[in-house]
Amino acid sequence: MACIDGFDPSYLEAASAKGRCPFLDRSTARYGLRTAASAMPSFTNPNNVSLITGVPPSRHGVAGNYALDTESGMPVMMNTPELLRAGTILAAAHDAGSTVVAVTAKDKLRCLLGTSLPDGDDRAATLSIEALGNGQQEMTPAIRTAIGTPPPGIYSAEISLTVLRVGLALLEATTPMLVYLSTTDYMQHRYAPNAEESLDFIAALDRLLADIDRAGAVLVVTADHGMNAKTTSTGEPNVAYLQDVLETAMPGTGIQTILPITDPYVVHHGALGACAMVYCNAGVSDHAVAVLEALPQVEQVLEREKAAEELEIPPDRIGDLVVLATADGVLGSSRAAHDLSALAGPLRSHGGRHEQAVPFIVNRPLRDSDLPTQLRNYDAFHVALNLLESEADHA
Secondary structure, rough: OEOOOOOOHHHHHHHOOOOOOOOHHHHHHHOEEEEEOOOOOOOHHHHHHHHHHHOOOOHHHOOOOEEOOOOOOEEEEOOOHHHHHOOOOHHHHHOOOEEEEEEEEEHHHHHHOOOOOOOOOOOEEEHHHHHHHHHHHHHOHHHHHHHHOOOOOOOOOOHHHHHHHHHHHHHHOOOEEEEEEEEOOHHHHOOOOOOOOHHHHHHHHHHHEEEEHOHHHHHHHHEOOOOOEEEEOOOOOEEEEEEHHHHOOOOOOEEEOOOOOOOOOOOOOOEOOOOEEEEEEHHHHHHHHHHHOOOOOOOEEHHHHHHHHHHHHHHHOOOOEEEEEOOOOOOEEEEEHHHOOOOOOOOOOOOOOOOEEEEEEEEEOEEEHHOOOOOOOHHHHHHHHOOEHHHHOOO
16 A cells, blocks of 8 residues: 555646646556545645554544643654554554555654564564665665665655665565555645646656556555645745644733644644644633634634534644644744744645545446545555455455
8 A cells, every 4th residue: 555645636637638647647548536524634644644554543543643641741743652542553554464565755753653563573563764875774676676775765756666666676576465655745835736846756656656657555545644835826835833823812821733744754834734733721722613613724623522523623732722724824833933044935734624635546446335424545455455346356
């Protein structure tokens, strides 16, 4: 299964219109083009965990890349196995005797993907290109050939392509039953769908996916989230700095804003996303909601219990208020906390409802009548393992 990070349907549409993705075009023509909904918030960590567990964040417990630890009062990265409340499909397959492989671009996902998989086991490999490149993980000759010298940097198109190359090399070398591949969304953050750089990138992905198909794999191609331009009419970042706004309107109330998009890789988005968590006491929550709803970049403010129910997220790991942005808006904390000097172009980001739609492409015929009524990206392993048409279906 290939999770193409940030693979908004608009990138597929643009590349298809230019004839740049013949394998994906053939697959969708033969077996159908489907759109699935990602988990909320539409960020990397909650969705990768949903993809490897097959359940929403309300069950697996990871509701963002970053959250507030309510016991310590300190923000923490949501990237350690002890945070998971559900078992992974990879671990279950391994325990049943299968060989499993997970390859990711960013090292932040490696521990989560490898939850409950033993170290040093020939039937379990969890790798990140970042860790392989900086010497934290050992490279076999096959992987070294796939990665190349020098290894690609994290802010590049090449690191995502290398994920697929390494996955293909392991597929051919070990014949694993389950392979999970997860790229990075650097290119989608930086370039719009019709940019030549985007078209070249999708074309390169398409060629590697075709190679994986030729290797005989059942392949599901989906994404963790989509992507939208987050700019004003003049091309400037369309940001609401929630902490600044709330402290001005409600000084001395101790309100705290947490941005669940935050991770170690902020160059291409400045830690600005379309979902924010606001922690406040009950006595000021109504006032905070009114202040937030008045902001043009804010589409919806949900109180904790409503957000947990509506968005399928764990109530104990979200704010008292969950704030969702408009399609063209993003949410920050304080202006001083965000360095946007490294942005190489107009801001593009994700995290809200408007980035939930993702492609869902399969290289085999499916029993469509058995597909879930509301297809989710995290149905990918279920579809690949249980819903392929068999010869009996045509008897």
